[in-house]
Amino acid sequence: MPYKWTSPPQDTPQTMVLWPHNSLPARGMASFVLATFTMITIPVLGLLGSPILWGMLPFTLAAVWGMYWALQRNHKSRQINEELVLDDTMAHLRRTNPNGDVQEWDCDRYWTQVTKYDSEGPVPHYVTLRGKGREVEIGAFLSEEERIALFDDLQRALRR
Template structure:
């Protein structure tokens, strides 16, 4: 799962949820893909060694490798999203760090915070939002459908248990 619940030691009876996009291609795999593409794309050039046709094809083949490199790097850059939700008995605080480094945050009283799942009508199916303090914010829109459904259940349970001091902590 590309999210994790933790219990910070500094804040008693609190929970912290950290969400990040799933990376299906790690950096080591990135290097392997670029190297394999370069190797395979040069195979048709071997019979052309020593001819003028080599120099006619080489720039276009290298452009393909450069385009693949740029596309994968862009995917990594766009995937630098991090959402951190901190739940305490008094406040619910969500901080979203966008790919460019700017942050957005939302705070409300935990008692009034509620999670909602929109089966349709959102930018993605099973869209999960948090509502409170007069605002509605999205959470985990980059997760898969199954992960958003699971997140919604866990989030609703955590909000209920944090707001109710009689509920025992796991």
């Protein structure tokens, strides 16, 4: 699951780290790009020595570069990290966005409310934390099942 408690439940402060699921690691991406380049090159080999090769080559390279660029952009946009720290009195959420911006929210733990919007949010089972006059999302990048489990975990953790 792409979130975990980094400290035991009985300890304070409790810390939860959330991150998006990355199904294609860097090594897998390199293998995929190399395999695609190889598969595209096989039909072009028959054109060696022909002037048509020079007409096909830019499009072949553009296709491989476009795929590499799209995979790199996807990888960079998944560099989100959220950290929730629950100590005896405060709840503190820190979100690091892909561009490096940091957003922070804190509230008295007693007044912190966890809310799950089953269908009203931007994604199904949208989970938010509310307190101190603000409502902030947490784990919007998780899958539906993971957001449901996150909601249950947060409710248990805040009840302690």
